[in-house]
Every structure is written in structure tokens, then in C-alpha cells.
Amino acid sequence: MAQSRHAVEKEQSTKITALVVDDNRINRTIHRRLLSNLGIENEVVGSGKEAVDAHCSGKKFDLILMDMEMPIMNGIEATRKLREMGNRSMIAGVSSRSMEEDIQEFIEAGLDDYQEKPLTMSKLISLIRKISLNG
């Protein structure tokens, strides 16, 4: 029986866990919905500091969707700190920033991928595929 592309993706993603890091509640709501539609268990936090705290508390996620601009601790700083602490999640930067130097700094902080906002289902699927390929 032919499976839709979505259904195949859902099958591959059901064992993946994700953390949404974004100070904007609309983005958190949308990103959670995208992840849930793919059957991905997910949690949300509102700042880079909360993402670091989640790591320190022992929580592990296969995928972290990291916004760039956030109060208290931004995505660049949070990514850097997480990598320094040995976090090996796939960290995907998700931002509306268009300045190349900002994006470059974000990538150099330790991102595995970067997607421009708004995050869509096809962008998320490309991230999931990377996780599946890397095992």
C-alpha cells in the first residue's frame, strides 16, 4: 500500500524528541503543532537560559529548534554553552534574521543546521531526515 510522504516521515520521527526554544508564543505554538503532527514528542522553553537549564537537569532531546533573538540568553550564547557542556543534540537555528554575519555567528556557535523562519513542514522534514541519516 502506498504511503503518503507525510506518513513515511511520521514513521521515521516517532522515536525522536524535540525541544522548542523561542520567546515568541506564536512560534512556540506553531512549532509544537508541526512536531506533534509528525508524532514527535516535544517540550517548549522561552529562553536560551531555560534550554541550558533543561540540559543541566539531565533532559535529552534529539532535536533542538533554537531561536536566535531571545531575552536573558540568546540562541547564539545558548548554543555555545550547550556545546561546551557536551550537548550532542541536533541543534537547528530557526530565525528571521537576514544579516549574513549574524547567521554566520549563530552557525559558528555550534549549529548543525539553520532554517529561516517561518518554519514549515518541509523544512522540518529536512531536519528530521538529517537526524535519521546520522542515526
Add this chain to the structure above:
Amino acid sequence: MDVVSQLQRQFIDYSASLHREGFVDDQFTQLQKLQDENSPDFVVEVASLFFEDCEKLINNMARALEQQQGVDFKQVDASVHQLKGSSSSIGAMRVKNVCINFRSFCEAQNREGCLRCLQQVTHEYSLLKSKLQTLFRLEQQLLAAGGSIK
């Protein structure tokens, strides 16, 4: 044409007009695709969050621009940046485009330009809110008559 078909036609035509007139872009369509039987009110929920955010941010911008002692353009820009982000996420194209201009005026520290943009963004937000509320009403009427939006 039966009632359900009529309501369906109305919903589709109204939806198309929102796209044609630039009120919403493809991102709004993406949100509609995320709505299903597990989350039947998803678009209304996201829109409600957006309306709350808009009103709060527009008030913040107005207060900041009213300051006689000197406008903190960084503060105004921070609010505009947030509104641009939210409007982009929901697919509110006209609101987003005003925000893009608005940011240029913030960068130039041009108070008059900012005030004009504030007026425009308030106007575009009001229009969009009214249009989306009409769309959601049509959707409810269609669902109540036994139709579907898919």
C-alpha cells in the same frame, strides 16, 4: 445549490480574496493545513494569540513614541521586530510589510516616519482582524451545516 455547497463556495471565495488582496500569504495556508481533528481550532487559537500580541506591541510602540524627553528607538524597534516575527509566522503579509518599513524608520531614528508607520500598522491590523473574524465565522457556519473546509 444546497446550503452546504453555498457556504463552501462563500468560504473558498472569501479565503481567496484574503490572499488576492495580500492580507495573508502562503504561511497562513500552511497553518490551515496543520489544523485537523486533533486540533480543530488551531488556526483560531494562533490568530487569537496574534491579536493579543499585536495589541500589546502596538500599545508599547505608541507609548515609546509619545515620550517627549526623547524616543528610545531601540525599544520601538524591539517591539516592531517582535510584531514582524509574529506577523510573518501567521502569514499576515500586509502587517509584516509595514513592519519592514517601520524598522527602517527606527534605524534612521525618524520619529515622524515611525508615527506614520504606527498609524499604518494599526490600520492594517484592524483590517486583518476584521477579515479573519469573518473568515472564522464562515468556517463555523459551514461546519455547523455539516460541511468541511478541506
